Structures are given as C-alpha cells and as structure tokens.
Amino acid sequence: MLTVHAYDVIVIGSGPAGLAAAVSAKKNGVNSVLVIDRDVEPGGILLQCVHSGFGLETFGEDLPGPSYAQRYILEAESQKINLLMDTMVLDITSDFVVTVSNETIGVQRLQAKAIVLAMGCRERSRAQIRIPGTRPAGVYTAGTAQRWVNVEGLMPGKNFVILGSGDIGMIMARRLSLEGARVNRVVEIMPYLNGLSRNYVQCLQDYDIPLFLNHTINKILGKKRVEAVEVVRVDQNRKVQPETAEIIPCDTLLLSVGLIPENELTRKIGVSMDPITGGAIVDNCFETSIPGIFVAGNVVHVYDLVDYVSQDGTTAGKYAASFIQCNWNSNRRKIPVIVEEPLRYVVPQKICPDTLRESAIRLLMRVSYPMEYPVQVSLFTDQKEILNKTYPYVRPGEMVSIQIPKSAYDLIMASQEVRLKVLRKE
Amino acid sequence: MTNSQNLICVTCPRGCSLTISYDDQDQITITGNQCKRGAAYAKAELSDPRRMIASTVRIRGGIHKMLPISTNAPFPKGKIMNLMAFLKSVEISAPVKMGDILIENVLNTGIAMVASRNMEKID
Numbered sequence: 001m002l003t004v005h006a007y008d009v010i011v012i013g014s015g016p017a018g019l020a021a022a023v024s025a026k027k028n029g030v031n032s033v034l035v036i037d038r039d040v041e042p043g044g045i046l047l048q049c050v051h052s053g054f055g056l057e058t059f060g061e062d063l064p065g066p067s068y069a070q071r072y073i074l075e076a077e078s079q080k081i082n083l084l085m086d087t088m089v090l091d092i093t094s095d096f097v098v099t100v101s102n103e104t105i106g107v108q109r110l111q112a113k114a115i116v117l118a119m120g121c122r123e124r125s126r127a128q129i130r131i132p133g134t135r136p137a138g139v140y141t142a143g144t145a146q147r148w149v150n151v152e153g154l155m156p157g158k159n160f161v162i163l164g165s166g167d168i169g170m171i172m173a174r175r176l177s178l179e180g181a182r183v184n185r186v187v188e189i190m191p192y193l194n195g196l197s198r199n200y201v202q203c204l205q206d207y208d209i210p211l212f213l214n215h216t217i218n219k220i221l222g223k224k225r226v227e228a229v230e231v232v233r234v235d236q237n238r239k240v241q242p243e244t245a246e247i248i249p250c251d252t253l254l255l256s257v258g259l260i261p262e263n264e265l266t267r268k269i270g271v272s273m274d275p276i277t278g279g280a281i282v283d284n285c286f287e288t289s290i291p292g293i294f295v296a297g298n299v300v301h302v303y304d305l306v307d308y309v310s311q312d313g314t315t316a317g318k319y320a321a322s323f324i325q326c327n328w329n330s331n332r333r334k335i336p337v338i339v340e341e342p343l344r345y346v347v348p349q350k351i352c353p354d355t356l357r358e359s360a361i362r363l364l365m366r367v368s369y370p371m372e373y374p375v376q377v378s379l380f381t382d383q384k385e386i387l388n389k390t391y392p393y394v395r396p397g398e399m400v401s402i403q404i405p406k407s408a409y410d411l412i413m414a415s416q417e418v419r420l421k422v423l424r425k426e
Numbered sequence: 427m428t429n430s431q432n433l434i435c436v437t438c439p440r441g442c443s444l445t446i447s448y449d450d451q452d453q454i455t456i457t458g459n460q461c462k463r464g465a466a467y468a469k470a471e472l473s474d475p476r477r478m479i480a481s482t483v484r485i486r487g488g489i490h491k492m493l494p495i496s497t498n499a500p501f502p503k504g505k506i507m508n509l510m511a512f513l514k515s516v517e518i519s520a521p522v523k524m525g526d527i528l529i530e531n532v533l534n535t536g537i538a539m540v541a542s543r544n545m546e547k548i549d
Binding site: 040041043047050051052053056062063064065066067069070149150151152153178179180196197198200201202206304305392398 | 433434435436437438439441443477478479480481482484489490491492494495496503506507510524525542543544
C-alpha cells in the first residue's frame with residue numbers, strides 16, 4: 001500500500017469527458033497523464049449506446065456511440081496516455097493522492113499534481129422513486145437493459161412497460177422492439193416529454209409505441225417475476241388518481257427516471273456541491289472549490305449531447321495543464337452567474353472574466369418547465385443586457401446555451417455578477 | 427386550397443418542427459427547418475422514409491459477445507424488420523476494425539453494415 005507512483009494529471013473515468021480531458025492535458029504540454037476506470041476497457045457508457053446521433057457538433061458526422069468513443073480512444077492511444085482499467089478509485093485527497101485497488105496491484109497510492117474527475121452519472125433506480133408493490137425480478141433501469149442487449153446479447157424480457165420518457169428509455173423502447181420484444185407503452189409522470197423530440201418520432205412513433213403523459217406506475221404486481229403493473233393518471237400536482245388505475249400485464253418494467261451525477265469521491269474530497277445539478281460548483285475552467293481539482297462531463301451535470309461533454313472535458317484538461325505548469329492564479333477573480341426562474345440551473349456557476357481574453361465562455365442551462373413559444377434568453381451584467389439569443393421554444397429535456405464572446409471582456413470585467421433570464425418573445 | 431402537415435426532423439438532436447404546406451399545384455413548401463438537411467428529410471419522409479439502423483451481431487473471439495454495427499446510410503423503413511431477422515443469422519469473428527464493411531448490399535438495398543468499433547481477438 002506504500003508504493004507511490006507519480007503522474008502529472010490523473011483523470012478518473014474513461015468516458016468521453018475523461019478521454020477528452022486526458023487528450024487535452026497532454027496536448028497542452030503535460031508529460032504524464034493517467035486515466036483510471038473501473039470498466040475493463042475505455043469508452044464509458046458510449047460503448048453500449050449502439051444507436052447513432054453522436055458527433056454532429058464535434059466531427060460533423062452522425063456516429064454510433066461506440067464509434068464516437070473509438071475516435072477518442074485512438075487519440076488517447078496516439079497521445080501515449082496511460083490507462084489503468086478494471087480498477088476502483090477508493091479515495092482522493094485534496095493534495096492529489098489517489099488510492100486505487102485492483103486484482104493485480106492490490107491497494108496502491110498514486111500521486112498527481114492535478115486531478116480531473118470524470119465519473120459520469122448513474123441511473124435512478126426503483127428505490128429512489130419508491131414504487132409500491134411486490135419485489136419480483138424483472139424491474140431494471142433502462143441502462144442496465146441496454147448493457148444486456150447491446151453488449152452481452154441477453155434479452156431482459158419479452159413484454160415491456162417503460163417508466164419515464166428520457167432518451168435512454170425511448171431508445172431502449174426502439175431497441176427492444178427491433179429485437180422482437182413487445183413494448184406496451186411508455187409512461188411519463190410529467191405533462192411533457194423528458195427526452196429529445198426526435199427520439200419520440202424515431203423511437204416511439206416509428207414502432208407504434210404509445211406514450212402516456214401525466215401517468216405513472218402505482219404498483220408492481222407479481223411474485224417471482226413481474227406479472228403486471230398498475231398504471232394511473234396523475235393530476236396537475238402529480239397526485240395519483242386511483243379511479244383511473246389500469247392493470248397492464250407485462251414481464252419487465254424498465255425505469256428511465258433520471259440520472260444522478262456520481263459524486264461520492266467528489267464529496268469525499270470536500271468540494272462544494274450544487275444541490276440542483278448534483279455536481280460540483282465550477283467556474284468556466286471547470287475547476288472546483290478546491291484548487292487543482294477539476295471536473296468534466298456528466299459528473300458536473302447531466303448533458304444531453306456528448307459533443308458538449310467532450311468540449312467541456314477538453315476545457316477541463318487544458319486548465320488542469322495550466323494549473324501544474326504554474327501559469328495559474330488560484331486567486332483569480334471569479335464572478336457568480338445567476339439564473340432566474342424559469343431557468344433551473346446554469347453551468348458554470350461562476351466565471352473568470354480574465355479567461356475571456358483567450359476564449360469565449362459557453363453557459364449551459366435548463367428550464368424548469370416547457371415554454372412552447374418563442375423566447376429570448378438574455379444575459380445581463382449589473383449594468384445592462386449585453387446579449388440575447390432567441391429560441392423557438394425551450395424544454396426541460398433540451399439544454400439551452402448562450403455564449404459570452406471575447407468582445408464582452410470589458411463589460412464582464414466591470415461587473416460584479418452576470419444574470420440570465422428567459423422571457424417570452426413578443 | 428392549401429394543406430399542411432407537421433413533422434419533427436430526426437436528422438440531428440435539434441429536432442426542428444417542420445411544416446410542409448401543399449398549394450393547389452401540389453407544390454410543397456417546407457418551413458421550420460434550421461438547416462438544409464431538414465428540407466431533404468421532409469421530402470424523403472413523404473416519398474421514401476428511411477432511418478439509420480444500429481444494432482449488434484454475434485462476434486466470436488472478442489472481449490464481448492456482441493459487436494455493435496450500423497447501416498452506412500439510411501435504410502428503407504419498410505424493410506427494417508427483415509434486416510433485423512437477417513442480422514440474427516450473422517456471426518462475425520474478431521478482430522474487427524471500426525468502419526470494416528461486414529455485410530455488403532444487405533437485402534439488395536445497396537446499403538452496407540459496418541462495424542461501429544474495433545474489437546481485438548482475445549484468447
């Protein structure tokens with residue numbers, strides 16, 4: 001346990017965020033970069049996302065998930081990035097000591113000069129949404145089913161009901177239909193779709209799978225195996241209306257009810273967290289409240305496009321390189337980014353006005369509820385509105401973004417905060 | 427008389443809401459698209475709807491049992507289930523490289539099935 005290996009940058013997680021951060025750190029002059037992952041091969045969850053739709057922003061091509069991952073894996077290999085796979089990270093300290101464990105090395109300590117956390121997120125499960133009823137086999141998260149079908153070649157059932165209209169749920173509805181299963185329906189408690197509209201068309205409509213908005217699962221029935229679920233309508237306060245109950249026979253219930261950034265390690269280090277995103281509070285360099293601890297990707301907040309994950313991972317890797325090259329001022333001025341309802345959150349939560357000299361700053365936001373009419377997203381300094389962007393509509397499932405250009409440097413430098421608002425466009 | 431129909435473009439994650447209007451001469455006008463691909467999608471969707479199809483095939487000697495594959499072009503919607511039935515009978519041997527053409531001219535569509543990733547041969 002006493003052996004200590006030293007690296008310049010250690011990245012935790014080999015998904016798109018971690019790989020992009022590692023490649024970027026290396027390209028920015030870092031000598032040794034190590035990526036650690038608990039899986040047996042790099043690529044992260046993209047490897048089980050066999051559907052296409054990835055990379056339109058980054059590569060201008062429509063790639064399947066594994067191909068998008070493959071490009072970064074090849075790049076990491078050509079950049080001579082060290083990979084430590086099949087390894088759990090047990091602990092990380094604020095002075096960059098990483099304790100790892102695997103079958104061959106036992107427990108070992110690694111020393112870094114900067115860390116990038118890129119652990120991604122995990123799915124909410126039955127326990128977190130408290131569905132009443134029995135506890136039979138046949139209740140899985142959509143991602144688990146995806147892994148079984150796409151990687152291991154196993155079918156989790158024959159007759160499905162899917163709870164939640166997130167993208168993974170809809171994509172699995174299509175995937176299972178293609179594999180010959182019946183998908184009875186997708187049930188969504190909210191009055192609107194949770195994933196992308198295109199997935200409603202190409203995953204549900206194309207396969208005649210009905211979507212029930214304002215509905216939820218009130219009970220799971222079955223002794224050893226799921227035999228049926230009770231589907232009920234909810235009112236506008238999401239309160240179950242028992243008189244609307246309908247028993248739907250099925251053998252498998254898939255849950256696509258949200259993702260939670262996986263931040264056990266982050267919390268252990270003592271990084272300040274944002275209770276709304278479930279991730280660390282970051283500035284636009286993706287540095288956390290602890291100097292030298294950077295974060296990237298879904299561990300910060302749940303993205304809807306991997307392209308943005310890679311871009312932000314690249315940013316995190318670049319500034320991790322700056323940090324260890326000592327051209328870094330940890331006391332640099334940061335100003336808060338504040339969002340007003342109906343914006344639910346923004347990432348980054350702080351910006352370093354200084355960095356606008358080098359590059360533009362992108363702010364990513366989500367709204368609390370859909371606005372199905374033209375809206376204007378406006379950015380204010382403490383003096384005035386300095387830029388705005390029009391959207392034909394905004395929805396919780398689709399991220400809103402606005403870019404602060406380099407030309408706004410003087411205005412942002414003079415301000416104590418920036419504020420974001422969304423207003424109906426007349 | 428003008429008729430119109432709404433579609434959601436599936437070409438990219440933006441998912442534009444398209445409106446297709448027909449005038450008296452059956453000329454169509456497409457609005458709502460934020461790029462050229464939206465118009466092309468709408469036209470194709472009305473005459474010959476197609477989708478990119480991603481799936482898996484069995485692989486021997488790889489790290490996993492299944493290899494992810496994809497069509498190299500949008501595939502006719504009406505033949506998708508035939509394609510799936512056909513893929514069940516396919517087995518590939520590792521090693522495979524991303525982009526390798528595994529099946530040419532699948533079901534005489536002129537479309538190929540290509541590997542979505544590398545998969546080394548392991549012992």
